[in-house]
Amino acid sequence: MPAAAVDPIALARALIRRPSVTPADAGALKVLEDALTQLGFACRRMPFEGIENLYARLGKASPNLCFAGHTDVVPVGDLEAWRCDPFEARLEDGELVGRGAVDMKGSIAAFVAAAGAAKGAGEVKGSLSLLITGDEEGRALHGTRAVVEALAAEGEVIDHCMVGEPTSAEVLGDVIKIGRRGSLSTQITVHGVQGHVAYPDRAANPVPVLIRLLYALQQRRLDDGFEGFQPSNLEVTTIDVGNPASNVIPAQATAKLNIRFNPNHSGGSLSDWIKGEAARAGEGFAGKIEAAVEISGEAFLTKPGPFVELVAEAVAQETGRRPQLSTSGGTSDARFIRLLCPVVELGLVGATMHAVDERVPAADIEDLAGIYRRVIQRYFEAYSAPVQPQ
Numbered sequence: 001m002p003a004a005a006v007d008p009i010a011l012a013r014a015l016i017r018r019p020s021v022t023p024a025d026a027g028a029l030k031v032l033e034d035a036l037t038q039l040g041f042a043c044r045r046m047p048f049e050g051i052e053n054l055y056a057r058l059g060k061a062s063p064n065l066c067f068a069g070h071t072d073v074v075p076v077g078d079l080e081a082w083r084c085d086p087f088e089a090r091l092e093d094g095e096l097v098g099r100g101a102v103d104m105k106g107s108i109a110a111f112v113a114a115a116g117a118a119k120g121a122g123e124v125k126g127s128l129s130l131l132i133t134g135d136e137e138g139r140a141l142h143g144t145r146a147v148v149e150a151l152a153a154e155g156e157v158i159d160h161c162m163v164g165e166p167t168s169a170e171v172l173g174d175v176i177k178i179g180r181r182g183s184l185s186t187q188i189t190v191h192g193v194q195g196h197v198a199y200p201d202r203a204a205n206p207v208p209v210l211i212r213l214l215y216a217l218q219q220r221r222l223d224d225g226f227e228g229f230q231p232s233n234l235e236v237t238t239i240d241v242g243n244p245a246s247n248v249i250p251a252q253a254t255a256k257l258n259i260r261f262n263p264n265h266s267g268g269s270l271s272d273w274i275k276g277e278a279a280r281a282g283e284g285f286a287g288k289i290e291a292a293v294e295i296s297g298e299a300f301l302t303k304p305g306p307f308v309e310l311v312a313e314a315v316a317q318e319t320g321r322r323p324q325l326s327t328s329g330g331t332s333d334a335r336f337i338r339l340l341c342p343v344v345e346l347g348l349v350g351a352t353m354h355a356v357d358e359r360v361p362a363a364d365i366e367d368l369a370g371i372y373r374r375v376i377q378r379y380f381e382a383y384s385a386p387v388q389p390q
């Protein structure tokens, strides 16, 4: 039975109509699963802790090219400010408007259409797979990370992966991401002893200790960048004492900071540094300092090479423009997938992602499907083992 052609706009609209605000699935994965099943994909739900995830594979042979993404979306925010219902998936003046249009139901639909076309033309000389999670925009604990661990444990091989996050900056395909900076957050709590400002010897003021620590942390220039990466930066995001009285030494002072770091550092090395500075700032202090460090992702880079090159070439062929190879922006699920295989990220123009009136030209979704189709073609040309002559 020949696979029916997939209309990426219709599929994107069907996905947007499912209000899958993290952690809700709202039937979004079922829409996707139905479309993939029609194309011959074997679909598996991989739920973890109530989060729905989907792994779908077409074919059993290697190599296995995977597309990764998420069907969950961020909340709509100020509903009144939207020009239309964010889950109506309205087509207006050639644009598709709705929550998830660019991040990233549009790109998922584009890949499914590309897979259908490639299958129809007999270009899938190996396997195509999709790893789609319902927990990317939240804490991302039970989404891609859990699925990647489970697949690795059962010996499933993914050879290369493309993540469909909205990487394009101004026009479709102008930027692809080949790495990401790491991210580490820290909550610092200085516990002192409350007392009267006139009797400091009976109290332990946490405020000067916190100031000393933050000053020391801010003083260090982390680095001047790393090949392909911006310099690492540390930002203090809040300092809180909440003491309304001018004659009371407060009992506690807290602060939060975040570091975005390149491969000059690891989460562990930065965590050790913060804890060391905390110990130094607290020397001679009667109270105690806590630094709760949370590492949400390590920095990584997929070295420019044949895989990155074939994706860049596919973009250039379809759009006439060579994409810039970038590592900028926040973290993405690529941080988990890179543990399995080389990963690049390529998707729609991200200008309106997470914003009111999130939207994308319908033509961009069609063009992205064209780019993905070329990636699939080139991938199997480059990586499929040639059939041995008898």
Ligand SMILES: [Zn+2]
Binding pocket: 070, 103, 104, 136, 165, 166
């Ligand atoms: Zn996203």
